[in-house]
């Protein structure tokens with residue numbers, strides 16, 4: 434397995450607009466790195482450039498310190514797992530897995546040993562003779578992972594591998610892929626638009642937007658210390674709440690909530706900006722009597738509605754005209770129409786420069 438480095442990699446399809454700009458990334462040997470971002474952010478272009486399917490427009494791609502930018506896919510020994518499995522439907526599980534070795538003319542004994550090893554690793558022993566078209570989606574994807582691994586690749590690229598599966602199979606297979614990836618020490622790149630998938634599977638996540646890398650870090654780092662407004666809003670199942678604020682002397686006043694302000698020195702800002710966006714995660718907001726402590730920004734809210742999400746309830750609330758979300762452990766006694774105090778604990782607040790989007794620091798530094 435290889436160590437992968439991207440150095441200022443750029444991609445333009447038309448010679449004018451950049452689909453990927455100056456991308457610096459490092460995937461150490463044995464790590465799973467997720468490329469995450471909305472549609473059109475440049476993840477597939479990046480995957481294709483790393484795999485050697487698309488040429489790069491600028492920069493360099495290194496495998497184990499060797500520049501492979503001009504090499505094709507085969508020379509880089511990159512295996513791909515696609516969302517649509519890309520198997521031969523009429524062929525058996527065994528023959529699909531053995532296929533990459535057969536076309537390379539691998540001697541029979543060696544081929545059998547390698548296929549048997551992969552079959553055991555993936556628990557596909559009972560399905561060897563089945564034509565893959567008769568298998569469930571999850572089993573087909575396991576066969577396609579087997580086919581990727583059997584050739585002992587330098588890098589495995591997973592391109593939205595769970596997109597075609599139902600919810601149960603998704604959860605099972607993502608655990609399975611993660612187990613395989615860690616036990617076999619696979620260097621892998623996962624391309625996904627699904628943050629839950631990226632958070633559950635990857636060692637580190639590279640968040641992209643409009644061809645630019647926004648932040649790369651562990652799932653925890655992205656969640657607790659987002660580098661900018663984009664990452665703060667993109668990561669988290671219930672998105673972060675944002676409040677526009679402005680300096681008035683030594684105070685930071687919330688723009689849309691007259692009379693609501695806090696002394697600037699109560700925030701641990703690492704830089705200053707005229708217009709600041711405060712952010713807080715829905716689960717960090719406190720409601721009821723516990724909300725009135727001095728270390729919180731107090732607000733009076735009206736509950737608009739309540740969404741039941743199993744072990745937690747999500748409340749949509751309004752303070753004046755400002756609507757935001759609060760998450761509470763379920764069952765929560767609050768009902769639509771209730772008016773109650775809530776507090777935004779200062780230790781949980783994130784602050785961003787509104788103009789640039791860049792983080793100005795957060796009191797909590799969990800990572």
Ligand SMILES: Nc1ncnc2c1ncn2[C@@H]1O[C@H](COP(=O)(O)OP(=O)(O)OP(=O)(O)O)[C@@H](O)[C@H]1O
Nearest residue numbers: 446447452470471472473474475476477478479626
């Ligand atoms: N073959 C191509 N020719 C021209 N433009 C392309 C080509 N492939 C991608 N693009 C453009 O490059 C930009 C990045 O696309 P890319 O497919 O890499 O993003 P993505 O994040 O993978 O999106 P999606 O999740 O929808 O596949 C987009 O503006 C897209 O229109």
